[in-house]
Amino acid sequence: MSVTSACRDINELHSVAQVACKLFLEECKKAGLDIFITETYRSQERQDYLYSQGRSRPGKIVTWTLKSNHKSRLAWDIACNKPSLYDAATLKKAGLIAMNLGIGWGGVWKTPDMPHFEVTTNWKVDDEKMTLEEKFKPIEQKNLTEGQQNMLKRLAKIGAIAEDYKPSQIDLVWMSGIDSAFKNSGFYEFAKK
Structure with missing residues (x-):
């Protein structure tokens, strides 16, 4: 795959992340959120390419790290079909759903990454999560x-x-x-x- 192309295939994620991502998408759909996956697995070459954007090549900075859980197949990014591509209200609702499922959300990081979600290899569904x-x-x-x-x-x-x-x-x-x-x-x- 070219460094200029994003992998959007959930099946390219680690098996644990596949389960988490599918559950996350189901819960978002139940909540009426119109979202879609923009990226799952990312090679180191693609990560380097994205990191160079806004630094050594033209464009807006889109990542703050050369290391990413996308490379270990444990992260995915989303966008919204409406009302806008990165609608803050929709991303916050998706973030709350993710956190309720025990999925990490980039929206609460020191440098927020609202469309980013990730799990660890020991993630599992916790039925006792707060509503x-x-x-x-x-x-x-x-x-x-x-x-x-x-x-x-x-x-x-x-x-x-x-x-x-x-x-x-x-x-x-x-x-x-x-x-x-x-x-x-x-x-x-x-x-x-």
């Missing part, structure tokens, strides 16, 4: 870890959230990414000035 409703149910302060409480305090101190805000499980995932980005960028120190 989406449970993930959005507010968590009482007493049930938060000390680290989560400190994160909320930092975000409230700079006005990112209200001081009495009660986050849901999914809020904590997003907030931890924001908190980490703020800490790593020195934003908290800047905001104190």
Whole structure:
């Protein structure tokens, strides 16, 4: 296959990833999401080619790494048929579905990759995963870890959230990414000035 062509064949994924991807697509379809696979397996040559885009050859940067779980056949990317190719609301809903299935979602990474999903070779379906409703149910302060409480305090101190805000499980995932980005960028120190 040419480095300029994306492999979209789910059968090219590791057997564990095939099961995860098919289940993910079924759950997205049940939720009314109109999505499709844009890439599954990726050779090192294709990864190098994509990495060079926006760096040593023209175009927008599309990947942040020379290493990728696409190469080990454990990752896939998606896009949306409507309302737009990379509709944020649709990708967030797909991300929630994936996380509910124990599938990793690039949308919660330090450098978000919203259309990216991946598993490890020991992934399995967990029937005891929280429902989406449970993930959005507010968590009482007493049930938060000390680290989560400190994160909320930092975000409230700079006005990112209200001081009495009660986050849901999914809020904590997003907030931890924001908190980490703020800490790593020195934003908290800047905001104190």
